[in-house]
Amino acid sequence: MNAETNRDFEARIRDAAQRSLDKEVAAFDALDPDATAVSAKTERRILRAIHTLRTPRTHRTRLRRIAACAAILLSLTVAALLCVEPIRAAVWNFFFEWYEDHVVVRVGADEDAPSVIEEVILPDLPQGWTTTEIANNPSSVFYRYDGPQGEQLFYDQNPINPNAVHAFDSEHSTVTTVALKGGYTAQLFAFESGTSLLFWSNRYTFTVSLKGGDDDLLYQVADDLNQKAAALTKKSEFSDFFAKK
Known part of the structure; x- marks a missing residue:
């Protein structure tokens, strides 16, 4: 042409x-x-x-x-x-990269986010849940929560890294963008196995998966984490403001 x-x-x-x-x-x-x-x-x-x-x-x-x-x-x-x-x-x-059997999600750089985990943000689960710490270091926080009815919730907190690759199975799941309270959005993965997973970013990246429970608990956990993360961000901005004075 x-x-x-x-x-x-x-x-x-x-x-x-x-x-x-x-x-x-x-x-x-x-x-x-x-x-x-x-x-x-x-x-x-x-x-x-x-x-x-x-x-x-x-x-x-x-x-x-x-x-x-x-x-x-x-x-x-x-x-x-x-x-x-x-x-x-x-x-x-x-940013999404779709492949035949999985999707890669990348999170854009956030100049206000810590490069390492400066604050461990843990969700508050209902009474009767037990907690197991799997990892707790500056690069990753990973916990397992077991519910009274056999439910299992896995929680992962990581620093925002634009070079990090977050890969999820898309062959055996449906992927939907959902709105969270406070104006945040997340990716919801509903797997054929019955597990539901939320992935989003707010000061850090959060991955919360639930098996054997109601998805309402996922959203409650997400809202709880977002409130805590937002409070930490405001506190950090407040400290930075006076540090520049």
């Missing part, structure tokens, strides 16, 4: 896209354009992700075009959701 034909093709694509999106865009006329503005912090995360690409120039150009189309679709389908800054940050903070 020569340059002139390519320009003509792109012009047709733009025209078709504009026509098909007119009605959808009109539906959001009442939305304040500034409401979906990405914060400077989130913008830096996106730029860092783009700069990590090590692909040829032609591939980068294609990726940018794909990213532009994705941005348009995202703004149309979740514009109202993205009005909330914590949710905007959570959406942009996850």
Whole structure:
């Protein structure tokens, strides 16, 4: 395809896209354009992700075009959701790589997050649950909780590392993005074996899996951990503020 034909093709694509999106865009006329503005912090995360690409120039150009189309679709389908800054940050903070039998989830760098585990954040389980510590060090906190009815809950806390690979089985599970209290989002894996798993980030990355229990307990644990993590983040920001004075 020569340059002139390519320009003509792109012009047709733009025209078709504009026509098909007119009605959808009109539906959001009442939305304040500034409401979906990405914060400077989130913008830096996106730029860092783009700069990590090590692909040829032609591939980068294609990726940018794909990213532009994705941005348009995202703004149309979740514009109202993205009005909330914590949710905007959570959406942009996850990167997925899908394979035949598993999915790899990467978490974008967070300049405010500790590089090691500075605070061990443990969930509060209902009365009757027993606790077993499996690992507790600056790189990983891993606990097993056993319920009175034979339930098992596994809890994993790790520092946010953009180079870390979080791989999950997708062949025998369904993967859904779910909303947590406080404007956070998580990936919910529902396995054929009956195990449910939540994965998300908030100061650290958290992985909580439950077998033999109600998923409501998963969300209770997640909300409890998020409240504790948010309190630690505010405390850290408060200390940093006065340290600079």
